[in-house]
Structures are given as C-alpha cells and as structure tokens.
Amino acid sequence: GDIPAMWLRDSTNQILPYARYLNQSEGLTKLFAGLIYRQASQIVSDPFANAHNIDGLTGPSPHTGDATTYPTFGPSRTDAMKPGIFERKYELDSLCAFLKLSRTFYEKTDGSLTQPFLSDTWQAAVTKVLQVFEDMQTSTADDVARPGGAIYQFQRTTSEPTDTLSHGVGNPGMYTGMIRSMFRPSDDATTFPFLVPANAMAVVELRAVAKILRSDAVNATALASRAEKIASEADEGISEHAVMLHRVAGEVYAYEVDGYGNAYFADDANVPSLLSLPYLGYVAADDALYNRTRELVLSPANPWFFKGVAGSGIGGPHIGLNMIWPMSIIMRALTSQDDGEIRQCLELLKATSAGTGLMHESFNKDDVGSFTRPWFAWANSLFGELILKIAEERPSLLF
DSSP, rough: OOOOOEHHHHHHHHGGGGGGGGGHHHHHHHHHHHHHHHHHHHHHHHHTOEEETTTTTSHHHHHHHHEEEEEESOOEEEOOOOOEEEEEBBHHHHHHHHHHHHHHHHHTTTTTTOOHSSSSHHHHHHHHHHHHHTTTTOOOHHHHSSTTTOOOOOOOOOOOOOSOOGGEEEEEEOOOSOOOOOOOOOOOOSSSSEEHHEEEHHHHHHHHHHHHHHHHTOHHHHHHHHHHHHHHHHHHHHHIEEEEEETTEEEEEEEEEEEESSEEEOOSSSSOOOOTTHHHSOOOOOOOOHHHHHHTTTTTTTTTTEEEEEEOOEBBTTBBTTEEEEHHHHHHHHHHHHHHHHHHHHHHHHHTTSSSSSSOSSTTTTTTEEEOOOOHHHHHHHHHHHHHHHHOGGGGGOO
C-alpha cells in the first residue's frame, strides 16, 4: 500500500485473492509462507501491535509518543513502543487475520505443506494469540484489578476521540464469553468493547486453526483444545449478548455491545463487518437473522450509510460523514445472492473509481472526484477477489 509499514490485517487481505493458485506456483507458495513467518515473528514480538516497521528500511514510527504500556512486576509498567512497532492499537481482527492466513494456506495446499506450522515461531505466535484472547475475555473490572493494572493500555494525544482510549482502557465490558477489542479494523476505538463481527471472525478462525493444531503433522492438541474452548465461549456470547432487538428492524446483530445490555446499532465499511458475516464464514448468506441485519446496515438506520448523487454505501468515522468506502460496495456484492444487485455494485465501483482504474479508500457521496487515498491496496485486492468470484460463479455478469 501507500504507507511504509505492514499491518497484520492488510497484509493478509492483500494476498488472499491469490490463494486459489497456491498449488500452481512455487513462488506464490513461498510468498504466503514468508508472510506467515513474518506475521508470526511480529506477534511473538508484541501481540497487541497492529502494524510494524520494515526491518532497517524505515525511520522511527510517528507514533513513538503514544502512551501504551504493559504490566511488568507488581504495580510497575513498561513502555511497549519498541523500535520495530509502527502502531500499537490492539485490534481483535488483526490477530484473526494471522489465523486466517495460516488456515487459508493450509486448506489451499490440502494440508500438504506444513513447514510453517511446525516452526517454533508459528506455534509461539498462536500461543500468544490464545493468551491475548483469554485475557481479553475477562471483564474490564477484573482486568484493571490486576496488580499492575490492565494487560493493555493505550492513550494518544490527538484531536480525534476515536484515536485514543478513555483512561487508557476504553469503556467497560462485563464477562460475556466474547473477546474485548480496543480498536476496530478501521483503527478507530470501539464504542463498546465487544466488537461483534470481529468475534464472529474469531469463532471461525479459532475452529479452523484448531484443525491445523490437531493434524498428525503438528499434533499440538493442548493448543487446539484452548482454541476450541475460546471459540465456543465467544460463539455462545454472540448468541446471548449480541442478538438485540432494534426498534425498526426487529431482532438483529448489534455492531458492538458491552454485556450490560447496551448496544451500538451500526456498521462500518472495514472488514470484519456485519455486512461481511457470510464472507467471514460465520453465517450462510440466506440466514434470516443476517438478512435482517443486512437490510438494517444498508439503510439510513445505519448512521454510517450514505446515499447521494454519486452512489450509496457504508463509510465510517475514520474518514467521516458523507464519505462512502468502495470496500463496502465490494462486500455488498460478495455477499449478495442477486444478479441485479451484484451488477449494480459493479457499475457503481467502475463509476466511482473516477477514471483512475483503482479502488480508493473513500469517495464523497456527491462527487467521485473527491476521494481519499489513490492507492489503497486492501480495497484493490478485495475488488480482485470479487471479480475472480464472479468469473467463477456468475460469468454472465462479466463476459
């Protein structure tokens, strides 16, 4: 992409469309395996960091002033911004992206290429991921009551409230079985700590990675059992705490909840999102609860859904009001079962590229020429994935 740092989430999504060709290219296999090793080493270094610097090729992070610490001994805490870290926003989906990359490589190579999963670094990274998930299943009250305070704390001097956490820990959540996330896939702070689509992604990927861990080649059954336990608890937590009654739409998935009965009814363009639940593998595209949720988030009842002269779609607080993200239009097409809706999305994506031939981060609902980030690699890769999927499943829409 256009930033000299590597995000766990973005780097996974940038290469996922190529996974279908893994058995056809040794070079592609090495690329995937190399990224798995790279991500694993980053997670071992610090599982709470969402982005890292390129080794020796970039200067210090612009975020070195962030106040993010971890407990060490007794009441003392240590600065966590190590030289290799670009940003240390703890995002549940970032760790899920590592699991998804691993799972995809394993499945697309039919489990025949197990070298990455036999390495000490990969298994250490998975262990770190599971530990973070278990720690973040605790209530906020129990977390901050530890001798050294909360496992993870983060504050930034900023003019944007979504770029920092209240008192370093964010709004409180009670125990639900779900996993707390301090930030969203947009890098914005969560309103309530249980980000539902990220937990849905965690359920899917934990169960998938457990199969790798239980394979004859890897044989890490203790880790597999931990992964399965967390997945079951998070899945039950979603059912019990995240399915809420909306005043217009009826029973739907909330975007975020806190376990106390509060819910945020919305959706954000960044994936994982509520719109993307079938894409994540959590529900079927024809699931009734999902489709009520889908109808809600693709309507003005979602505060981040915009419609104007240039088109309609979902945005988010990261860029702000009236800015639609092509990613949401791509995801709408990826999760649609209707040829007409998919065709409409394709036409909209073509029109809103503003003649650049690329997907942008966002565009103004009334002016496609007013856009952010001319080169947004994640969105371009997701668009490529959409085209490949349509070519395989609905070729008449393209040819």
